[in-house]
Amino acid sequence: MTDPIRFLMCSPNHYEVDYVINPWMEGNIHKSSHDRAVEQWHKLHYILKDRALVDLVDPQPGWPDMVFTANAGLVLGKNVVLSRFLHKERQGEEPYFKQWFEQQGYTVYELPKDLPFEGAGDALLDREGRWLWAGYGFRSELDSHPYLAKWLDIEVVSLRLTDERFYHLDTCFCPLAGGYLLYYPPAFDSYSNRLIEMRVTPEKRIAIEEADAVNFACNAVNIDHVVVMNKASDNLKARLTEAGFEIVETPLMEFMKAGGAAKCLTLRVTEPVRTEIHANQPVESRVIRMDGHLLDAGIISRALDLIVENGGSFQILNFNLGEQRQSTSSAEVKVSTPSHEQMEEIMTQLIDLGAVAPPQEVCDINLEAVTQDGVAPDDFYVTTIYPTEVRVNCQWVKVQNQRMDGAIVVFHTSEEPIAQCKLLRDLKVGDRVITGVEGIRTVRKAESREQRNAQEFSFMGSGVSSERRVELVVEQIAWELRQLRDRGGRVVVTAGPVVIHTGGSQHLARLIREGYVQGLLGGNAIAVHDIEQSMMGTSLGVDMKRGVPVRGGHRHHLKVINTIRRCGSIAAAVEQGVLTKGVMYECVKNNVPFALAGSIRDDGPLPDTEMDLIKAQADYAKLLEGTDMILMLSTMLHSIGVGNMTPAGVKMVCVDINPSVVTKLSDRGSIESIGVVTDVGLFLSLLVQQLDKLTGPYRKSA
Ligand code: ARG
Numbered sequence: 001m002t003d004p005i006r007f008l009m010c011s012p013n014h015y016e017v018d019y020v021i022n023p024w025m026e027g028n029i030h031k032s033s034h035d036r037a038v039e040q041w042h043k044l045h046y047i048l049k050d051r052a053l054v055d056l057v058d059p060q061p062g063w064p065d066m067v068f069t070a071n072a073g074l075v076l077g078k079n080v081v082l083s084r085f086l087h088k089e090r091q092g093e094e095p096y097f098k099q100w101f102e103q104q105g106y107t108v109y110e111l112p113k114d115l116p117f118e119g120a121g122d123a124l125l126d127r128e129g130r131w132l133w134a135g136y137g138f139r140s141e142l143d144s145h146p147y148l149a150k151w152l153d154i155e156v157v158s159l160r161l162t163d164e165r166f167y168h169l170d171t172c173f174c175p176l177a178g179g180y181l182l183y184y185p186p187a188f189d190s191y192s193n194r195l196i197e198m199r200v201t202p203e204k205r206i207a208i209e210e211a212d213a214v215n216f217a218c219n220a221v222n223i224d225h226v227v228v229m230n231k232a233s234d235n236l237k238a239r240l241t242e243a244g245f246e247i248v249e250t251p252l253m254e255f256m257k258a259g260g261a262a263k264c265l266t267l268r269v270t271e272p273v274r275t276e277i278h279a280n281q282p283v284e285s286r287v288i289r290m291d292g293h294l295l296d297a298g299i300i301s302r303a304l305d306l307i308v309e310n311g312g313s314f315q316i317l318n319f320n321l322g323e324q325r326q327s328t329s330s331a332e333v334k335v336s337t338p339s340h341e342q343m344e345e346i347m348t349q350l351i352d353l354g355a356v357a358p359p360q361e362v363c364d365i366n367l368e369a370v371t372q373d374g375v376a377p378d379d380f381y382v383t384t385i386y387p388t389e390v391r392v393n394c395q396w397v398k399v400q401n402q403r404m405d406g407a408i409v410v411f412h413t414s415e416e417p418i419a420q421c422k423l424l425r426d427l428k429v430g431d432r433v434i435t436g437v438e439g440i441r442t443v444r445k446a447e448s449r450e451q452r453n454a455q456e457f458s459f460m461g462s463g464v465s466s467e468r469r470v471e472l473v474v475e476q477i478a479w480e481l482r483q484l485r486d487r488g489g490r491v492v493v494t495a496g497p498v499v500i501h502t503g504g505s506q507h508l509a510r511l512i513r514e515g516y517v518q519g520l521l522g523g524n525a526i527a528v529h530d531i532e533q534s535m536m537g538t539s540l541g542v543d544m545k546r547g548v549p550v551r552g553g554h555r556h557h558l559k560v561i562n563t564i565r566r567c568g569s570i571a572a573a574v575e576q577g578v579l580t581k582g583v584m585y586e587c588v589k590n591n592v593p594f595a596l597a598g599s600i601r602d603d604g605p606l607p608d609t610e611m612d613l614i615k616a617q618a619d620y621a622k623l624l625e626g627t628d629m630i631l632m633l634s635t636m637l638h639s640i641g642v643g644n645m646t647p648a649g650v651k652m653v654c655v656d657i658n659p660s661v662v663t664k665l666s667d668r669g670s671i672e673s674i675g676v677v678t679d680v681g682l683f684l685s686l687l688v689q690q691l692d693k694l695t696g697p698y699r700k701s702a
Contacts, residue, residue, distance in 0.1 A: 502681025
């Protein structure tokens with residue numbers, strides 16, 4: 001004979017809605033009727049007493065939520081993990097519950113201070129005793145789950161709650177006898193839903209609708225085939241009946257005003273242990289360290305947000321706040337996730353924010369050898385635009401050739417270890433590639449607030465300017481271009497054919513002639529249309545002076561392609577006096593190198609257009625070496641290509657009439673890129689005007 005089922009309840013003598021700690025309590029302060037609450041509680045008590053034993057704990061004045069005994073702790077066998085309430089409004093209940101458990105002969109486990117866990121409100125045993133479902137996200141911390149696993153020696157499946165109305169697991173999740181599960185899927189994130197679906201077969205999952213969920217249908221007490229709840233729709237009743245359950249409804253409206261119903265008002269204190277079941281808790285934890293302007297640059301909030309958004313939880317172990325304006329802060333944060341994959345995902349993003357494992361902890365990165373040319377090991381670390389350092393022999397080694405979307409290869413030369421970014425296609429068998437995320441950090445410039453403000457660029461930082469701001473931005477860019485030219489800096493332009501169509505060609509030609517541009521990147525089209533305009537006065541057949549299509553103009557671009565092909569190259573056309581002006585002409589005349597990358601839609605192409613894309617990428621990369629600033633003028637395709645090859649720290653100006661293109665290009669998460677939404681021809685003409693102003697005689701500004 002099995003032991004009788006026992007519940008713990010607490011009579012509602014002192015029950016009241018006195019404060020707001022969940023959304024249900026909002027607007028309900030002092031709105032519950034004492035008499036009705038007492039009556040409803042007694043009905044529930046009566047129903048349960050009929051089917052099980054009910055113990056009582058003495059209610060205490062001043063602790064109105066003590067009626068919700070589900071939150072006393074979590075019982076398994078003779079062990080109980082006592083709750084640590086998140087809100088001070090309920091913390092005073094803890095000693096009374098502890099006393100009751102001790103008097104009954106339970107072994108009471110207590111979690112570390114400041115590690116919230118709200119008992120059986122957030123931890124529900126599979127009714128077959130196979131594992132423990134544990135919730136986190138609102139009241140209980142994920143970090144409490146490994147303690148449950150250890151102390152109760154049971155596997156814990158962590159589920160993340162995401163809807164604040166369903167702040168405790170038992171408000172939206174109810175394991176039933178026979179392996180059935182009554183639950184409200186939208187209350188969980190998709191990862192948790194996947195976990196549930198992996199454990200409970202479709203026939204056993206009874207997913208309820210919102211209307212039932214807000215009636216606390218999941219907050220049910222299950223005793224064998226009986227399910228006691230506040231209320232169920234006909235549809236839900238039918239489904240439960242079909243699954244062999246008998247539903248007992250009992251109104252609990254007065255308690256719902258505090259955010260609880262049947263299940264919350266009870267705690268099952270007899271939970272048999274299955275001796276063959278043991279702990280196996282996948283929760284992973286790591287400590288990271290962050291340094292810098294964590295607060296005023298918003299880094300710490302971004303870091304914590306991304307941890308939570310990706311299903312993890314955190315604990316700030318220490319935070320040294322830089323007190324002066326210039327001083328930096330540092331923080332150590334413990335990150336926990338319910339699975340290894342989530343940890344890797346979160347760590348990758350944290351590394352991008354500059355986080356690092358405390359140096360004393362990791363001495364070496366993980367390396368795995370390449371076994372097939374051009375293919376990295378599965379778990380390879382994907383590089384970003386940020387300067388990166390990796391841990392080799394307990395030392396930080398700077399990664400060379402930084403660019404995004406590569407792998408990091410580590411060589412051990414006789415003197416020093418070398419780390420290098422490599423593209424997948426350049427990997428060779430035997431190369432040792434970094435895998436995982438351990439021992440990697442990205443280095444953010446921790447410049448002081450003053451420095452940051454002194455940089456002309458940063459005030460426009462990563463914003464997208466349109467209309468009114470364009471002139472202001474152009475003024476800044478002109479200033480920057482002039483500075484770069486004077487100190488021998490390097491500016492590369494990537495341009496699309498729109499530059500020519502919008503009348504920007506003469507301006508771009510001038511920038512090249514006057515030494516503001518050190519390299520030009522584009523495709524076949526920019527060169528074709530520039531040459532068409534220089535030789536025939538049209539761009540794609542449109543007369544550039546009158547703005548109207550010219551008769552037979554659509555053939556113009558093919559004519560010029562043919563002409564250049566006859567000459568042999570653009571440079572040869574210039575030498576032979578065939579090409580006498582325009583952007584390409586100025587490049588040749590002023591020894592400004594250019595690279596034209598081909599594409600599937602190219603006509604011709606021009607002899608200079610590189611149709612081997614791998615070679616074209618290499619040509620681009622070569623011209624980009626040592627670049628200080630890139631002007632991206634109305635070409636999404638080539639600009640994205642360029643962006644991928646460029647490490648952080650290079651200033652980027654993206655100009656396009658289409659805001660979404662600008663956002664896409666300037667959204668590299670680096671402060672050095674700015675976007676300008678405007679007509680590119682107009683932009684270039686303003687830019688040239690501004691440069692003229694800087695070159696002209698000094699005039700006091702009005
Ligand atoms: N007012 C209580 C609170 O917010 C309600 C607790 C309901 N209990 C539960 N197991 N869901 O803490």
